[in-house]
Amino acid sequence: MRVVMSDGTDDDDSLLARIAEGEEPAYATLVQRHLNRVHALAYRMLGDRGEAEDVAQEAFLRTWRHAGRWTPGKARYTTWMHRVVVNLCIDRRRRRREQTVDELPDHPDPGPGPDAGLLVDARRRRVMAALAELPERQREAVLLSHYQELGNIEAAEVLGISVEAVESLLSRGRRALKALLKDEIAALLEDDQ
Amino acid sequence: MRQEQDERVELALDRLLDAYDAPEPDPGLATRIIASMPRPGPAWWPFGALWQPLSGLAAAALIGIVVGVALPSPSVADPDDAAPWNVAELSEPSL
Numbered sequence: 248m249r250v251v252m253s254d255g256t257d258d259d260d261s262l263l264a265r266i267a268e269g270e271e272p273a274y275a276t277l278v279q280r281h282l283n284r285v286h287a288l289a290y291r292m293l294g295d296r297g298e299a300e301d302v303a304q305e306a307f308l309r310t311w312r313h314a315g316r317w318t319p320g321k322a323r324y325t326t327w328m329h330r331v332v333v334n335l336c337i338d339r340r341r342r343r344r345e346q347t348v349d350e351l352p353d354h355p356d357p358g359p360g361p362d363a364g365l366l367v368d369a370r371r372r373r374v375m376a377a378l379a380e381l382p383e384r385q386r387e388a389v390l391l392s393h394y395q396e397l398g399n400i401e402a403a404e405v406l407g408i409s410v411e412a413v414e415s416l417l418s419r420g421r422r423a424l425k426a427l428l429k430d431e432i433a434a435l436l437e438d439d440q
Numbered sequence: 441m442r443q444e445q446d447e448r449v450e451l452a453l454d455r456l457l458d459a460y461d462a463p464e465p466d467p468g469l470a471t472r473i474i475a476s477m478p479r480p481g482p483a484w485w486p487f488g489a490l491w492q493p494l495s496g497l498a499a500a501a502l503i504g505i506v507v508g509v510a511l512p513s514p515s516v517a518d519p520d521d522a523a524p525w526n527v528a529e530l531s532e533p534s535l
Contacts, residue, residue, distance in 0.1 A: 282465060291460070308473075
């Protein structure tokens with residue numbers, strides 16, 4: 248059944264059905280709709296803009312190839328897409344670990360340029376560093392829940408674990424972040440008073 | 441009181457996490473992704489990408505040429521062997 252969104256475009260299932268027929272405009276609509284979220288997740292998992300773009304490209308290519316086998320109503324496209332992106336990023340991180348230290352990039356991607364305020368930039372770097380210190384699964388749970396705004400059920404499907412396991416990862420991840428960012432949190436609370 | 445403090449800390453953590461914004465993707469990325477999409481074959485060819493059967497044919501032709509050149513040519517048969525049997529002669533009853 249064709250479902251039309253509020254902006255006049257088809258919903259994801261309808262777009263995938265059209266993509267399976269080889270319709271390029273449907274593919275373009277799907278890419279435009281999800282690219283920012285896909286790229287943001289890959290960026291936060293990898294900390295590198297170029298690699299995030301490569302992951303986004305590969306993930307959408309897989310969408311194109313997979314569209315013919317898509318069963319409407321069985322799963323949400325966003326869940327499937329998040330899973331693809333998480334797995335692609337895990338593969339890349341694994342490959343990075345196998346590289347020698349000499350081959351690794353000297354500095355992580357700095358993100359927004361010098362326009363950003365110094366305080367905001369410093370805070371951003373602290374958060375980025377704190378997230379990087381979390382164990383991989385806790386970081387993935389926090390990224391999916393906080394930034395991608397997935398519910399626990401959907402995050403559990405993406406990570407291939409139970410909802411209880413997601414809740415546990417989130418709880419431990421946030422507790423660890425509060426400890427790592429305690430000075431910044433104290434400063435924020437002080438500013439509020 | 442304690443619960444209220446915990447909630448404020450949770451909210452502060454959320455605000456801090458929000459500070460880690462992801463950059464917008466390159467403006468040309470969507471165009472590149474769409475352009476890199478594998479294109480189907482021409483309309484008169486309903487079986488998908490045309491390069492697949494064409495490369496199959498080319499590979500088969502190449503293998504045929506290599507095998508044809510590499511194998512030794514069949515030896516010229518002995519003239520006696522090559523001579524057709526004279527069936528009439530063979531079938532003549534001996535006296």
